[in-house]
Amino acid sequence: MERRQEAREGAKVLVRDLLEPSSGLGLGLVAGAAGLDHVVTLSRVQRPGLALTGYTEYIRYGRVQILGASELGYLRKLSAARRAAVLRRLASCRISCFVVTKGLDAPAELLAEADARGIPILVTPAESTPFIKALSALLEERLALRLHLHAVLIDVFGLGVLIVGESGIGKSECALDLIDRGHRLVADDVVEIRRIGDVLIGASPDLTRYHMELRGLGVINIKDLYGVSSIRTSQRVELVVSLERWEAGREYDRLGLQDEKFLILEQEMSLIRMPVAPGRNLAILVEVAARNQLLKERGYDAARQFVERVDEMIEAKTTSGRRPLSRRRRATAERRRVR
Incomplete structure (x- = not known):
C-alpha cells in the first residue's frame, strides 16, 4: 500500500x-x-x-x-x-x-x-x-483536511481518476489525450485534495485552474482550447493510476487480481500500476481502467470471473478417479498463479 x-x-x-x-x-x-x-x-x-x-x-x-x-x-x-x-x-x-x-x-x-x-x-x-x-x-x-499532490486529476466517464508518477513520465500528455477523447480536466500538476467525511474531493488551486503545462508547448488553457465541457472545478477521487517506467525482468499483474491500495488522508483508494513503455497508448489504458472500475463498483469483476471459469473447466476435466480440488486447494492454486 x-x-x-x-x-x-x-x-x-x-x-x-x-x-x-x-x-x-x-x-x-x-x-x-x-x-x-x-x-x-x-x-x-x-x-x-x-x-x-x-x-x-x-x-x-x-x-x-x-x-x-x-x-x-x-x-x-x-x-x-x-x-x-x-x-x-x-x-x-x-x-x-x-x-x-x-x-x-x-x-x-x-x-x-x-x-x-x-x-x-x-x-x-x-x-x-x-x-x-x-x-x-x-x-x-x-475545516476539511487538505493535501497537495503532484498529480493530474481527470473526470473519466464520471469517475475521478488521479494520475500520479514521477516528474516527466507523461502525466499531462496522458491527460491531454484523454481530454481530446472527450473527458474533463480537473487539475494538472498540483491537485488539492480535501477529505469531507469519508470522501476525497480533488480540485485545482486558483492560480493553475484550467491550465496545463506541456514540455515543448508551455502553458495552455484547456477551457479556451476545448471549451467549458472539457473542464470541471472539482471531482471526487475514486481511482489512482500510477505511471511507472517499464523495468525489464519485473513481474507485472497480468490477470488483474491484485487489489492494491493508495492511502490519501487515511482513506484507501484503489490503485492500478501502469507500466510506461514506447508504443503503449496510456490514454486508452486509463480509459479502460476507469470503465473496469465502474463495473467493479457495480459488482462485476471480469478477472475473478475468468479465474472462476478456468477453475470450473479444470474441475470438469478431472477424471472421476481423482478427487476434485477442494476450495482451499483452489485458493492456493489461484495465489500461485497470481505470483
Missing part, C-alpha cells in the same frame, strides 16, 4: 470569517469584538442546554455554541441573580463564540460577560435548525 501524507494542512476557521458576506450565514456581531480571532476547529456545533444548569464539563473550545429560543426561554425564567451566576459560570469556560438564532435578544448579563471576557456573540435571523445545517456544511468544507 502506498502512502501520500505529505503537505497536510492544519484546518481552522476564525470567528471573524463567519461574519464575512462570502460565508452566506448572514451573521452580525453584538458583543465581544475582542475575541474575533478565536478559532473554530470542529464542524459540529454545541447547544449548551445542560451547561445553563451549571454543568459545564463538556463545553469544548473550538465549537460554536448555539443559543436558540429554548435556551433563552429557560434563562428568562431564572431570577436575575441566578441568571447572572449561571452566565458568569458559562462565560468562564473557554468558548469560541455564541450564536443567537431567530434574531432574539441575548440577555444583558451575557452581553456584559462577553464584552468583559472577549467572547464574540453573533446573531442571525435564521431559525436554529436551518442555520445549524448551513453552518455545519460551511465548517465541514473549510
Whole structure:
C-alpha cells in the first residue's frame, strides 16, 4: 500500500470569517469584538442546554455554541441573580463564540460577560435548525483536511481518476489525450485534495485552474482550447493510476487480481500500476481502467470471473478417479498463479 501524507494542512476557521458576506450565514456581531480571532476547529456545533444548569464539563473550545429560543426561554425564567451566576459560570469556560438564532435578544448579563471576557456573540435571523445545517456544511468544507499532490486529476466517464508518477513520465500528455477523447480536466500538476467525511474531493488551486503545462508547448488553457465541457472545478477521487517506467525482468499483474491500495488522508483508494513503455497508448489504458472500475463498483469483476471459469473447466476435466480440488486447494492454486 502506498502512502501520500505529505503537505497536510492544519484546518481552522476564525470567528471573524463567519461574519464575512462570502460565508452566506448572514451573521452580525453584538458583543465581544475582542475575541474575533478565536478559532473554530470542529464542524459540529454545541447547544449548551445542560451547561445553563451549571454543568459545564463538556463545553469544548473550538465549537460554536448555539443559543436558540429554548435556551433563552429557560434563562428568562431564572431570577436575575441566578441568571447572572449561571452566565458568569458559562462565560468562564473557554468558548469560541455564541450564536443567537431567530434574531432574539441575548440577555444583558451575557452581553456584559462577553464584552468583559472577549467572547464574540453573533446573531442571525435564521431559525436554529436551518442555520445549524448551513453552518455545519460551511465548517465541514473549510475545516476539511487538505493535501497537495503532484498529480493530474481527470473526470473519466464520471469517475475521478488521479494520475500520479514521477516528474516527466507523461502525466499531462496522458491527460491531454484523454481530454481530446472527450473527458474533463480537473487539475494538472498540483491537485488539492480535501477529505469531507469519508470522501476525497480533488480540485485545482486558483492560480493553475484550467491550465496545463506541456514540455515543448508551455502553458495552455484547456477551457479556451476545448471549451467549458472539457473542464470541471472539482471531482471526487475514486481511482489512482500510477505511471511507472517499464523495468525489464519485473513481474507485472497480468490477470488483474491484485487489489492494491493508495492511502490519501487515511482513506484507501484503489490503485492500478501502469507500466510506461514506447508504443503503449496510456490514454486508452486509463480509459479502460476507469470503465473496469465502474463495473467493479457495480459488482462485476471480469478477472475473478475468468479465474472462476478456468477453475470450473479444470474441475470438469478431472477424471472421476481423482478427487476434485477442494476450495482451499483452489485458493492456493489461484495465489500461485497470481505470483
